[in-house]
Amino acid sequence: AEASEKENIDLSHQWPFYGDHGQAGVTTPPQRHIMFMTFDMTTPTAQALQILLARWSAAIAQLVQGAAVGTVEPSRIGSVGTDTGEAVGLDPASLTVTIGMGPSLFTDTYGLTAKCPPHLRPLAALPSDNLQPELSGGDLSLQACADDPQVAYHAIRVLARIAKSTGAAQTRWTVMGFGRASAGKDQETPRNLFGFKDGTRNLVDASEFNQHVWIKEGPAWQQSGSYQVVRKIKMNIENWDTDRVSDQNQVFGRHKLSGAPLSGTREFDTPDFHKKDTEGELVIPATAHIRLAAHENNQGVRILRRSYNYTDGLNHYGQLDAGLLFISYQNDPAHFETLQRKLGAADALNEYISHIGSGLFFVPPAAKEGSYIGAELFS
Ligand SMILES: C=CC1=C(C)c2cc3[nH]c(cc4nc(cc5[nH]c(cc1n2)c(C)c5CCC(=O)O)C(CCC(=O)O)=C4C)c(C)c3C=C
Numbered sequence: 518a519e520a521s522e523k524e525n526i527d528l529s530h531q532w533p534f535y536g537d538h539g540q541a542g543v544t545t546p547p548q549r550h551i552m553f554m555t556f557d558m559t560t561p562t563a564q565a566l567q568i569l570l571a572r573w574s575a576a577i578a579q580l581v582q583g584a585a586v587g588t589v590e591p592s593r594i595g596s597v598g599t600d601t602g603e604a605v606g607l608d609p610a611s612l613t614v615t616i617g618m619g620p621s622l623f624t625d626t627y628g629l630t631a632k633c634p635p636h637l638r639p640l641a642a643l644p645s646d647n648l649q650p651e652l653s654g655g656d657l658s659l660q661a662c663a664d665d666p667q668v669a670y671h672a673i674r675v676l677a678r679i680a681k682s683t684g685a686a687q688t689r690w691t692v693m694g695f696g697r698a699s700a701g702k703d704q705e706t707p708r709n710l711f712g713f714k715d716g717t718r719n720l721v722d723a724s725e726f727n728q729h730v731w732i733k734e735g736p737a738w739q740q741s742g743s744y745q746v747v748r749k750i751k752m753n754i755e756n757w758d759t760d761r762v763s764d765q766n767q768v769f770g771r772h773k774l775s776g777a778p779l780s781g782t783r784e785f786d787t788p789d790f791h792k793k794d795t796e797g798e799l800v801i802p803a804t805a806h807i808r809l810a811a812h813e814n815n816q817g818v819r820i821l822r823r824s825y826n827y828t829d830g831l832n833h834y835g836q837l838d839a840g841l842l843f844i845s846y847q848n849d850p851a852h853f854e855t856l857q858r859k860l861g862a863a864d865a866l867n868e869y870i871s872h873i874g875s876g877l878f879f880v881p882p883a884a885k886e887g888s889y890i891g892a893e894l895f896s
Pocket residue numbers: 709711713714715716717718719748750751752769771788806807808810811812820840841843853856857860870
């Protein structure tokens with residue numbers, strides 16, 4: 518009963534694709550589901566990339582309206598359908614598809630070296646990294662989020678098909694996620710698969726987005742873009758579930774049920790990182806996740822988190838294989854690195870998690886009506 522009024526989701530809602538600020542899917546309140554996929558280029562011609570970006574943009578503009586991309590059942594007998602059909606009759610479900618570009622795209626092969634956004638480069642190697650190459654990198658990324666998983670899946674399926682049919686790109690790695698694990702403005706804080714509220718102290722206001730998320734420097738076509746960090750983080754949930762809840766609270770520095778910091782009583786109480794108990798011990802332990810990640814302890818560094826829970830079924834021991842598809846947006850990827858360098862070295866959470874996949878992508882601003890994402894790369 519507690520959450521019911523906030524859980525009323527309007528499946529008929531649409532987010533516009535075209536605009537004159539950032540792409541949808543960055544500061545948009547997180548929808549319930551995600552289908553994330555990366556791609557590698559399969560051709561050395563810049564023209565193929567240009568055609569792909571133009572066709573992707575045109576297709577996304579249709580998809581976000583709940584429309585099919587071309588025909589499902591062509592009138593000419595013997596022809597293949599353009600749209601695969603599984604979203605026919607479904608609502609737009611607030612679909613957003615966000616296009617990202619990896620550092621490996623900005624090479625001489627495509628004549629793009631000089632166009633590379635200043636902070637776009639492979640992420641630094643970070644403590645506790647356990648990255649698998651087959652779950653990392655990519656020349657392009659697509660983040661499809663919607664309140665209906667079939668709508669998100671359909672979008673990626675149609676876009677992957679366009680990539681293949683233009684001969685421009687092939688799939689690299691993918692994660693399907695559910696149960697948004699971060700809150701946007703006016704959203705109830707959801708829970709991650711460790712059972713804790715996730716996103717309590719996330720960025721929510723336009724002024725915070727302007728300060729920490731949107732790029733404000735460089736050529737005009739990069740401004741209002743952002744950097745997308747993606748980490749596939751495996752969570753050992755079976756081990757976690759054998760742990761005492763009092764210990765789990767110490768790991769995060771918050772109470773599991775209420776989400777309140779250990780120094781307070783309500784979810785949105787500001788954590789007091791100096792508070793000590795009667796024995797003189799820090800109430801929020803030195804290795805607690807929130808102490809290490811908080812902006813108060815990182816020279817004001819803040820990032821926008823837009824993560825989702827995921828599952829890969831069972832591992833080869835028959836244990837639940839699941840985790841967090843961590844996604845953050847920031848106007849400099851060094852901000853993520855600052856936090857993860859600290860977390861990777863000292864976070865009490867490290868006993869239960871492993872970063873197995875990683876990517877960094879530049880997210881250009883939205884396309885203006887009549888244009889497409891990344892058009893400025895070719896002028
Ligand atoms: C490098 C950035 C971060 C990674 C990687 C990360 C992984 C991760 N986090 C949780 C669960 C929680 N995180 C919470 C807070 C929090 N986490 C980060 C950054 C990363 N987390 C920040 C900046 C913050 C906010 C800190 C603050 O200012 O107080 C919380 C507490 C609730 C909240 O504020 O969101 C939880 C819970 C998991 C499970 C995880 C990897 C699997």
